[in-house]
Amino acid sequence: MNYIDQHMHSSFSFDSEALLEDYLRATDNLIVSTEHLDLEDPTVGFIDRPLSLPDYFKTVDLLNEKYHNRLLRGLEVGWSPRVHERILSILKSYEFDLILLSLHHNGEYDYMNRSANLERDPEKLIPTYLDLLYQGVEAMGQHVNVMAHFDYGFRVVHITSQQLEKYGKRQLVRLFNLLIENDIAFEINTSSIVRHNNLELYKYALDLYLECGGKLLTLGSDAHFVNDYQRVFGDAVEYLDSLGIEHLTYYIGQRPHLVSIKSLLYILNNHGCGCFFVSLGVELYQYKCPIYLVVRTTGLGKYYNRIEITLKEKRLTKLVDVKR
Ligand SMILES: [Zn+2]
Numbered sequence: 001m002n003y004i005d006q007h008m009h010s011s012f013s014f015d016s017e018a019l020l021e022d023y024l025r026a027t028d029n030l031i032v033s034t035e036h037l038d039l040e041d042p043t044v045g046f047i048d049r050p051l052s053l054p055d056y057f058k059t060v061d062l063l064n065e066k067y068h069n070r071l072l073r074g075l076e077v078g079w080s081p082r083v084h085e086r087i088l089s090i091l092k093s094y095e096f097d098l099i100l101l102s103l104h105h106n107g108e109y110d111y112m113n114r115s116a117n118l119e120r121d122p123e124k125l126i127p128t129y130l131d132l133l134y135q136g137v138e139a140m141g142q143h144v145n146v147m148a149h150f151d152y153g154f155r156v157v158h159i160t161s162q163q164l165e166k167y168g169k170r171q172l173v174r175l176f177n178l179l180i181e182n183d184i185a186f187e188i189n190t191s192s193i194v195r196h197n198n199l200e201l202y203k204y205a206l207d208l209y210l211e212c213g214g215k216l217l218t219l220g221s222d223a224h225f226v227n228d229y230q231r232v233f234g235d236a237v238e239y240l241d242s243l244g245i246e247h248l249t250y251y252i253g254q255r256p257h258l259v260s261i262k263s264l265l266y267i268l269n270n271h272g273c274g275c276f277f278v279s280l281g282v283e284l285y286q287y288k289c290p291i292y293l294v295v296r297t298t299g300l301g302k303y304y305n306r307i308e309i310t311l312k313e314k315r316l317t318k319l320v321d322v323k324r
Pocket residue numbers: 076102104148149
């Protein structure tokens with residue numbers, strides 16, 4: 001798909017082993033990795049999660065020599081009041097293409113730390129989490145481009161969209177107005193939807209964001225593995241189109257660029273979904289197969305379920321089952 005996934009991690013993040021080069025091999029498009037900057041993380045006794053930005057920038061430069069400058073530089077800032085000044089001084093020292101703002105913990109525990117004594121009462125959890133997220137956007141508004149996974153606090157403690165409306169609508173409206181004032185995009189995080197079953201929360205929040213007049217939307221897979229790059233983007237784009245949304249946004253040099261949803265749909269319906277090709281690329285790479293020359297789709301459905309590949313040197317045709 002001709003869209004740059006706006007949220008993914010590589011081995012420069014503490015919780016991923018995926019190689020940047022493998023992402024580059026899996027697509028012909030530009031890519032951006034958004035590595036974790038999580039300072040004084042309560043999960044590990046308030047020490048910094050490792051991230052060597054000098055090494056990251058050096059590696060990106062080296063890979064860009066080999067891969068025609070296809071690799072952009074990104075960061076996922078895990079904000080908390082206690083590290084605010086440290087974050088700002090780090091951001092001053094580097095130039096990124098994309099900066100995500102995330103709220104991963106409340107100063108006591110990470111919202112996804114199942115072994116912590118998590119607040120489970122929706123009436124308390126929802127407004128306190130959303131208020132803290134608001135504080136983060138207010139503090140970092142000038143420096144970031146996208147608010148990532150608005151539902152991070154509700155990935156482990158599940159809440160319903162009715163509870164979100166009942167206990168969080170006022171906070172969400174306030175939050176979305178602040179995003180709009182600051183030109184910060186709202187992220188649709190497909191990992192939240194697929195892995196953490198929060199589709200209904202996204203549907204509710206997205207309607208509210210649009211009602212508030214929001215226009216900047218990004219899609220992010222939050223991939224920590226190459227196979228998850230652009231996961232379910234085809235379905236997401238179809239859904240956004242059904243709501244009458246016209247554009248997705250991506251960032252280069254922290255400047256927004258718009259891509260038309262209709263053009264993404266056209267590519268999807270005529271050439272298959274990018275994530276199929278990512279999966280295929282990885283598979284071929286693992287088999288040490290060289291370039292594939294011809295890709296023919298078979299199986300007529302809305303989405304292709306089998307893809308026929310003719311390999312240049314091996315002169316073989318292989319049918320690969322492709323999962324949606
Ligand atoms: Zn995150």
